[in-house]
Amino acid sequence: MKAVVYIQYGSPDVLQVKQVEKPTPKKNEILIRIKATAVNSGDWRLRKADPFAVRFIFGLLRPKISILGSVFSGEVESIGDDVNYYKVGDFVFGHTNMSFGSYAEYICMLDNASMAIKPANISHTEAAVIPFGGVTALHFIKKAMIKPRQKVLVVGSSGAVGSAAVQIAKSFGADVTGVCGASNIALVKSIGADKVIDYTKEDFTKNGETYDVIFDAVKAIALPRSIKSLNKNGIMILSAAGISEMLQGLWISMTSNKKVLTGVISHKAEDIAFLKELIEKDKFKSVIDRTYPLEKIAEAHAYVEKGHKKGNVAIEV
Numbered sequence: 001m002k003a004v005v006y007i008q009y010g011s012p013d014v015l016q017v018k019q020v021e022k023p024t025p026k027k028n029e030i031l032i033r034i035k036a037t038a039v040n041s042g043d044w045r046l047r048k049a050d051p052f053a054v055r056f057i058f059g060l061l062r063p064k065i066s067i068l069g070s071v072f073s074g075e076v077e078s079i080g081d082d083v084n085y086y087k088v089g090d091f092v093f094g095h096t097n098m099s100f101g102s103y104a105e106y107i108c109m110l111d112n113a114s115m116a117i118k119p120a121n122i123s124h125t126e127a128a129v130i131p132f133g134g135v136t137a138l139h140f141i142k143k144a145m146i147k148p149r150q151k152v153l154v155v156g157s158s159g160a161v162g163s164a165a166v167q168i169a170k171s172f173g174a175d176v177t178g179v180c181g182a183s184n185i186a187l188v189k190s191i192g193a194d195k196v197i198d199y200t201k202e203d204f205t206k207n208g209e210t211y212d213v214i215f216d217a218v219k220a221i222a223l224p225r226s227i228k229s230l231n232k233n234g235i236m237i238l239s240a241a242g243i244s245e246m247l248q249g250l251w252i253s254m255t256s257n258k259k260v261l262t263g264v265i266s267h268k269a270e271d272i273a274f275l276k277e278l279i280e281k282d283k284f285k286s287v288i289d290r291t292y293p294l295e296k297i298a299e300a301h302a303y304v305e306k307g308h309k310k311g312n313v314a315i316e317v
């Protein structure tokens with residue numbers, strides 16, 4: 001099968017399209033013919049080992065994983081003897097978690113992995129981009145227990161996680177304000193934000209407004225200043241937090257009436273099923289900036305690494 005392989009960390013050129021052996025499903029696995037995947041922030045960070053700490057988990061001198069890509073949508077081609085949930089011919093979409101491997105024509109997934117039947121009302125390309133931002137935003141929004149009419153501010157609302165956070169918070173009945181650049185205002189309004197703040201013109205920490213939940217999806221805010229824009233008992237979500245924000249957040253949670261949520265998300269099939277339902281009810285739509293063929297994945301990586309994509313970048317296999 002065709003796959004994008006990398007054997008050393010580095011610039012987008014380390015990604016090479018090659019022929020590799022097609023995987024065979026074990027008893028409890030399904031073999032999926034991938035129709036579409038996506039380039040997410042995690043992919044380019046692993047490709048270039050940035051931050052350096054990536055090497056401690058994914059290989060000190062060279063990557064232990066040779067095929068990147070963590071999301072997919074495709075068709076079940078064959079199944080193992082002990083598979084219960086899927087049958088040959090099903091269209092499925094999901095997330096590979098930390099095993100990666102979706103920059104390829106085929107992938108084997110456990111029967112109970114983080115995936116679900118693809119909603120019939122969207123294409124494979126639209127489905128493939130959903131699990132990365134969707135599951136991340138859902139994980140934190142569920143933890144924050146967002147309720148109807150709560151005021152929620154989403155910083156980085158034009159990115160993959162932020163655009164999902166706007167839509168999921170709206171589906172929970174919140175009053176959502178998105179923070180984005182001027183060129184993304186129309187996009188963020190189109191996915192349901194009640195108000196939009198252009199971060200190039202206005203500093204949300206200085207406009208006198210306060211919120212029940214602030215969700216920073218892109219590590220764009222200064223915690224000590226922004227925490228003042230939270231109401232009493234408010235919750236700050238820092239989905240892209242590094243160690244320093246995690247420690248500051250822990251201190252704020254321990255010493256004030258405000259709570260800071262950080263950490264690495266978990267991947268569960270039930271979250272993909274939840275997103276599938278939102279899509280079927282027209283409460284969640286894919287935001288796709290650009291689509292590239294698998295052969296142009298290096299170009300897609302270079303674009304995503306610049307940090308200005310609108311929503312997601314899809315790859316058609």
Ligand SMILES: NC(=O)c1ccc[n+]([C@@H]2O[C@H](COP(=O)([O-])OP(=O)(O)OC[C@H]3O[C@@H](n4cnc5c(N)ncnc54)[C@H](OP(=O)(O)O)[C@@H]3O)[C@@H](O)[C@H]2O)c1
Pocket residue numbers: 040041042132133136155156157158159160161162179180181182184199217218219220239240241262263264265304307308309310311
């Ligand atoms: N906790 C977890 O387990 C977990 C899981 C998944 C992802 N993450 C983290 O989430 C982060 C990436 O999220 P993503 O993929 O959603 O990012 P992304 O799509 O690459 O974000 C790009 C968007 O962010 C906007 N942006 C940049 N700076 C901004 C600012 N100061 N204010 C408002 N918007 C700004 C850009 O708009 P402009 O063009 O206007 O700048 C662009 O539209 C990564 O750091 C990743 O590690 C964490």
